[in-house]
Amino acid sequence: MNDMQWTHIGAEPLPPPLPPTRVDFSGNRSEFRKLVTKGAMLELVTFGFYRFWLVTDIRRHLWTHTAIDGDAAEYTGRARELLVGFLFALAILVPIYLAYFLVGIEFERWQAFASTPLFIAFYAFGQFAIFRARRYRLTRTVWRGVRFWMDGSGWAYSFRAMLWGLLVLLTLGLALPWRAAALERYKMRHTHYGDLRGDFEADGWTFFKRGWWLWLLSPIAVVVFPLAPFFYAEFKAREWRWWLDGIRIGGVSLSSNLPHDAFYGLYWKVIGWWMLLTVAFAAYMGGSAWLVVSLTGVSAEEVFAGDNATKSIPMVAMMVIGYFALALAINIVMRVYLQRDLWAKVLETVEVHDIGAAADVRGSGQLAGALGEGFADGLDVAGF
C-alpha cells in the first residue's frame, strides 16, 4: 500500500501550487422542493414522527449533490437510527426530568425560586447534545470511500461552552467571537477525515473586526423593524465566511469569498413568504367564518360567542385545518430557503486549497451512535 502512495504522489512531482478546486452543488431546486413538500405532509399525518425520515432525506439530498474536486459526498445515516436514538434519549431524559423535579422541590423548600438556576443544567446538557449530534452527522459523511469522524468529549465541550457563555453574558455579547472561535477550535481539532486531523485557524479577533459595528448598532435594529433582517443577514454572512476561512483538514484548507450582503435576498424572501402566508391565513379565516355563518344560518356572534359549544365546532375545525396548512407552508419555505438555498449560496463561494493532501487518506474512526441526535431532538437544540 505504501509504495502505491509514493508512486501516486511521484506521478505529479510537487507541482507549482495547483489552482484551488471548487465545491459544486448540483442539487435540483424543484426536486428538493418536492422532497420537503411531501415530507412536510407526511410529517403532518404522522404527528411529526416522519421528521426522522425527512431530515435524513434532506441530508442525503444535500450531501450527494455536493461534489468536492469532482467527487460527490454521501450521507450514510438512516432514519431508523435517529428514531432509535430518540427513543433511547427519552428513556434517559425521563428519569433526569424526574430527578430535576425532586431536586427542585428540595431547593424550593430551602428558598423560594432557588431551583431556577437548575435549568442551567439543561443548557449544559443541550451543549453536550449539540456536540454528540455533530459527531453522529460527521461519521455518516463519506467522501471518496472514507468517512469523517470525531473524538473528544461532549462533556468537555459542554464545559467550555458554559464558561464561554458566562463570559459572553458578562461582556454583553462582546466575547461572542472568541467563544465561537474557541468552540469551533475544539470541534475541528477533534474532527478527522480518515487519518487527517482537522484544525480551525480563524481567531476571535478577526471575527470581531468584521462584525463589531453590528454589535454596536444592534439596539437600533431592535427598534427599527426593517433593519433587523439586514443586520442578521450581515452577521450570518460574516460568520459563515469567517468560519469557512478557518477550516483545515490535514493540509487541505478552505476559503470563501462570501459577500457580506449574500443573505439579504434569502431572508427577505422568507419574510415575504411569511407575510403572504399570514395574509392568506387571515383571508382564509375570514372566508371560512363567512362560509360557516351563511351555510349553518348561525349568526356570526353565536359562532364566536359560543355559549353553545356545538355551534362553534365547524369554526374550530376550520381553524385547526388552517393552522396546520399554515405550519406546513412555513415549514416548506424555511427548508427551501434557509437550508437548501443557503447551502447552495455558501458552497458556490468556497474554494478548496491543496486538495492533493487528501488524495490518499487511510480510512479510520468508528461510527458514532445516534443518541446525541436523540438528545438534541428531545431538548429542542437539533441543528441541520
Next chain:
Amino acid sequence: MSDVFAGTPAQSERPTIFFDGVSSRRRPVTLTLSDALEIVEDGATPVLWPYADIRRADSPPGILRLAATSAPPLARLEIRDAALAAEVAARCARLDEHRTTRSGVAKIVGWSVAAAVSIVCVVLFGVPLAADRLAPLVPQPVERRIGDAAEVQMKTIFGRSACEDPAGKAAFNKLVNRLRDAAGLDDTMTAGVLPTAVPNAFALPGGKVFVLKGLLDKAENPDELAGILAHELGHLKHHDNMRGLIYNGGTSFLIGLLFGDVTGSSAVIFASRSLVEASYSREAETGADTFAIEIMHALGRSPKPAAELLFRITGKEGGSGLTNILASHPLTEDRLARMTKEDRPASGPPLLTDKEWQALKGICGSGKV
C-alpha cells in the same frame, strides 16, 4: 459469456472510478461483467463483487454509485458511462432492495398513527385514571415536602409570614376546626391568612390552606368565608394537588412525545395541553364545590353566600367559546346558580359570633396591607 469494456475510448472519457473503502484514492478501473462484477485496476488483483451483493448508493445524477454488502462498507464503485451503468444495473437483481418504498412509507404512517392514537387514549383515559389512583397513595411525607416547597414560594409572592393577631387567629382556628371536623380531615392540616390584597384562597399539597387578606376583606359574613374554606378542604380531601401534578406531568410529557419535543415549547403543545388540562381542572373544581356544599349542609349553613362572594369578586365571566373551553374553573355564574339551588335556610348555629367575626377581619392588624 462476458462483456469486456476494457480500454474502449468511450470509457476513458467517462471513467469508472473505484474507491476501495480503505483509502480515499481514486482508482480508475475497468469492469468485466462475468459471473460476478470484476473490478480491474491496472497492476492490482481484480476485486470481485457478486451481483446479488450489489446495492445502489446515493449519487448525483449521471453517476451510478454502487456498494456491495460483501465488500468493506464504504467501498464505492462509480460508473459514469450511461450504457455501462445500465448494463451493470440490469444484472443486479437486488440493486434497490434496501431503499424505502411506497409501502415502507405507508408502514411509517400506519405505525405513527397507531402510536398517536394510543398516546391520545392514554392522555384522555389512562393519565386521569393513574392520577386518581396514585394521588391517594403518595406517602404523606412526600406530599408534605412538596407542600413545604410551594409554601415557601407562596409566602415569597404574597407576604413573608402569616397574620398573627391572637384574637383573630383564635376565631380563624375555630372556623377552620369546625369545617375540618365536618370534612373528616385529620389534624395534620394547617391554615393561615397571608397579608396581601389579592382576593383569593388556595390549598397546597400536604394539607395547607391559605386565605389571602383580600378575600377576607371582601367577605361580609362568616358563611361566605366558610364556603370558600370548605371548597379548599375539598381539594385537600380529594388530593387534587397531587392528582393535578401527576396529571399535568403525565400529559405534558406524553403530548411532548407525540409532537417530538419533550420540553414542550411549541404552540401546538401549549394549545392541546391547555385544553385537556383545563377540562381536568374544571372537573376537580366542580368536585370541590360538591364537597363544600355537603360540608355546609352538614353544618346546617347555606353554601350560597360563598358563591355570592365569588360573584362579587369576579363578576359575570361568560365570554367567547374559546375562553370557556380554556377556563380552569367553572364559570362563576354557573357556580352561583348551583349554590343557589342548594340554598337552604340555616338550621345550625352561626359558625362564629359577631365578635369573633370582627376579630377575624382584623387578623392582619388594623393597617392596610
